[in-house]
Amino acid sequence: xxxxxxxxxxxxxxxxxxxxxxxxxxxxxxxxxxxxxxxxxxxxxxxxxxxxxxxxxxxxxxxxxxxxxxxxxxxxxxxxxxxxxxxxxxxxxxxxxxxxxxxxxxxxxxxxxxxxxxxxxxxxxxxxxxxxxxxxxxxxxxxxxxxxxxxxxxxxxxxxxxxxxxxxxxxxxxxxxxxxxxxxxxxxxxxxxxxxxxxxxxxxxxxxxxxxxxxxxxxxxxxxxxxxxxxxxxxxxxxxxxxxxxxxxxxxxxxxxxxxxxxxxxxxxxxxxxxxxxxxxxxxxxxxxxxxxxxxxxxxxxxxxxxxxxxxxxxxxxxxxxxxxxxxxxxxxxxxxxxxxxxxxxxxxxxxxxxxxxxxxxxxxxxxxxxxxxxxxxxxxxxxxxxxxxxxxxxxxxxxxxxxxxxxxxxxxx
Amino acid sequence: xxxxxxxxxxxxxxxxxxxxxxxxxxxxxxxxxxxxxxxxxxxxxxxxxxxxxxxxxxxxxxxxxxxxxxxxxxxxxxxxxxxxxxxxxxxxxxxxxxxxxxxxxxxxxxxxxxxxxxxxxxxxxxxxxxxxxxxxxxxxxxxx
Numbered sequence: 001x002x003x004x005x006x007x008x009x010x011x012x013x014x015x016x017x018x019x020x021x022x023x024x025x026x027x028x029x030x031x032x033x034x035x036x037x038x039x040x041x042x043x044x045x046x047x048x049x050x051x052x053x054x055x056x057x058x059x060x061x062x063x064x065x066x067x068x069x070x071x072x073x074x075x076x077x078x079x080x081x082x083x084x085x086x087x088x089x090x091x092x093x094x095x096x097x098x099x100x101x102x103x104x105x106x107x108x109x110x111x112x113x114x115x116x117x118x119x120x121x122x123x124x125x126x127x128x129x130x131x132x133x134x135x136x137x138x139x140x141x142x143x144x145x146x147x148x149x150x151x152x153x154x155x156x157x158x159x160x161x162x163x164x165x166x167x168x169x170x171x172x173x174x175x176x177x178x179x180x181x182x183x184x185x186x187x188x189x190x191x192x193x194x195x196x197x198x199x200x201x202x203x204x205x206x207x208x209x210x211x212x213x214x215x216x217x218x219x220x221x222x223x224x225x226x227x228x229x230x231x232x233x234x235x236x237x238x239x240x241x242x243x244x245x246x247x248x249x250x251x252x253x254x255x256x257x258x259x260x261x262x263x264x265x266x267x268x269x270x271x272x273x274x275x276x277x278x279x280x281x282x283x284x285x286x287x288x289x290x291x292x293x294x295x296x297x298x299x300x301x302x303x304x305x306x307x308x309x310x311x312x313x314x315x316x317x318x319x320x321x322x323x324x325x326x327x328x329x330x331x332x333x334x335x336x337x338x339x340x341x342x343x344x345x346x347x348x349x350x351x352x353x354x355x356x357x358x359x360x361x362x363x364x365x366x367x368x369x370x371x372x373x374x375x376x377x378x379x380x381x382x383x384x385x386x387x388x389x390x391x392x393x394x395x396x397x398x399x400x401x402x403x404x405x406x407x408x409x410x411x412x413x414x
Numbered sequence: 415x416x417x418x419x420x421x422x423x424x425x426x427x428x429x430x431x432x433x434x435x436x437x438x439x440x441x442x443x444x445x446x447x448x449x450x451x452x453x454x455x456x457x458x459x460x461x462x463x464x465x466x467x468x469x470x471x472x473x474x475x476x477x478x479x480x481x482x483x484x485x486x487x488x489x490x491x492x493x494x495x496x497x498x499x500x501x502x503x504x505x506x507x508x509x510x511x512x513x514x515x516x517x518x519x520x521x522x523x524x525x526x527x528x529x530x531x532x533x534x535x536x537x538x539x540x541x542x543x544x545x546x547x548x549x550x551x552x553x554x555x556x557x558x
Contacts, residue, residue, distance in 0.1 A: 028426045028513040033506065052444070052481035056491035081480075139480045159483020159507045161514040176506060214475065215505040245477060245505050363481060388479075391445035391456065 016071025022165035030173030044167035047081040047139035065112035074167035082360035094372035119358035120332035137166030142238035152256035185220035197400035202383030205236035209244030239383035289397035300330035300361035322411030327353035425520030425542030442478035486515035
């Protein structure tokens with residue numbers, strides 16, 4: 001890879017050990033993906049839940065945090081993905097003190113590095129939405145696909161170590177989605193059935209993601225008649241990335257790089273596959289459970305926006321949850337503060353539900369929580385969560401928010 | 415003994431040798447493994463119940479989210495990890511994870527589907543720096 005003088009100085013260790021490690025790490029990755037050089041980035045966002053970090057990962061961060069301040073501080077604004085613990089509620093969730101202690105060590109290390117503890121996977125709705133053409137180093141696949149697709153920004157999926165390296169150096173290897181040639185559509189889909197609820201948008205994302213099936217494919221979708229808002233795009237993108245590892249999609253007439261189909265592909269050379277009513281029905285049908293007892297209803301992955309919190313409060317007004325069913329609503333610290341001020345949190349919790357902030361259900365020791373609380377049948381309106389959570393021993397069902405709430409009140413899936 | 419040389423893209427990590435464990439299935443560090451025991455634990459996975467410790471693993475592609483970038487490092491720190499992982503095509507997350515862990519990883523093989531070219535039990539040497547994988551196999555097993 002071609003290095004400028006500053007990058008060479010980092011590699012020589014002249015700017016300290018953390019930046020030497022960072023530039024060397026990124027050169028290894030850059031060489032793997034044929035990056036000719038580095039591209040400067042304006043923001044970094046890191047996913048580093050303690051469940052995946054483990055003791056070794058936390059120690060790695062602590063070693064870096066013990067370096068001299070001028071060597072260890074990140075160079076660009078850098079923020080965090082959800083944590084695994086909400087310190088106000090972890091005992092009620094039956095998470096352990098050991099989990100909380102590891103979480104606190106991670107937070108201390110991040111703060112020593114100058115990272116802002118935003119603890120959110122909806123930073124594009126709440127912190128600082130990127131602009132078109134902005135190069136970024138974002139973690140969390142849902143964040144990356146939204147910023148690439150809906151905002152027209154440029155980011156690869158950056159795992160925790162690579163995000164950290166980008167924060168320390170202010171750059172990332174120029175490969176993948178930083179190059180315009182990799183942003184052209186390679187798969188084409190035509191929708192003949194219009195999504196209605198957020199869970200339908202998630203289902204569409206899941207169907208497209210599963211059929212695209214690779215980081216290196218870019219789906220383009222035609223036939224959407226509605227004008228989807230940010231929450232619709234959020235659920236669709238998160239599911240597409242989850243089901244297919246897909247980092248970018250185009251929605252003709254909606255997303256900025258695809259004002260027309262011709263702008264992203266040669267229509268004559270790319271045949272369209274149809275997605276219709278039967279595809280949606282089959283998608284929902286794979287998650288059975290109708291009529292069964294529901295143990296826990298979870299709204300999470302991605303964290304809820306203020307608008308979703310408002311909708312949930314309205315659905316729960318004056319209602320009580322079934323005594324054998326729990327309901328968790330997970331949001332960001334920013335949204336939680338607003339939702340509390342506006343009375344949404346109080347209205348949601350009056351039903352017996354619990355509002356959690358700064359975490360995300362599936363990266364919070366979900367298996368241990370499920371075993372400790374006796375949660376098996378899980379109901380959600382998030383297609384992403386339905387996809388992931390089976391791997392943690394749950395039996396998931398996917399439905400819209402209204403049905404999820406009605407089921408939590410009835411104690412069984414309606 | 416017969417040796418077969420496979421050319422691939424330049425990878426990451428050190429040169430290593432070991433016994434191959436091959437599947438045409440995909441790989442997720444987060445969902446497919448019992449990382450404490452060092453075995454494939456997801457019942458639907460084609461290698462369910464098998465140990466991956468010190469093996470040269472061969473898969474079609476990688477799955478799973480951003481979090482898995484930390485996991486190879488964590489696995490290697492406890493000594494319960496594969497020696498190398500080979501793919502037809504890998505995503506950035508796992509390549510980044512291998513770079514952190516200093517674990518051998520290669521993909522994009524010139525001669526076709528690597529899950530067919532290498533067989534479980536083959537003795538394999540992976541040289542990521544040169545983008546070269548060498549298979550050593552009993553002559554009788556090659557059919558010659």
